[in-house]
Amino acid sequence: MYRLARIAAALVFVLTLAMAAGVQAAPSQAGTAQNYLVLYKGNSVATDAITKAGGTLVANYGAIGVAVARSSSATFAADVRKDNRVEGAAATAGFATKLFPAQWDPKLGIHVT
Secondary structure, three states: OHHHHHHHHHHHHHHHHHHHHOOOOOOOOOOOOEEEEEEEOOOOOOHHHHHHOOOEEEEEEHHHOEEEEEEOOOOHHHHHHOOOOEEEEEEOOOOOOOOOHHHEEOOOOEEOO
């Protein structure tokens, strides 16, 4: 039950951030970078699991064991799940928004307005 509450809280949090940032939905295409929610088994985030799976850390919510990652690897979710510290991972394309490249600052690694 606690795990489901953490997942729900993470989804609500990410969706709220996306709406607050005023980003618009865009269709996902194969080979393009996607955002992922990564749920850890404990209340910490092991960023090396994300980088080993071919992703980059976008946001770290260690207090609830959730990270937001970005990757262009089609196998990122499956690869990051191989780490025994990871409970699960899913692309946000089905329930979130994609940032437009003009708004994404690769140097900072964050959405800027």
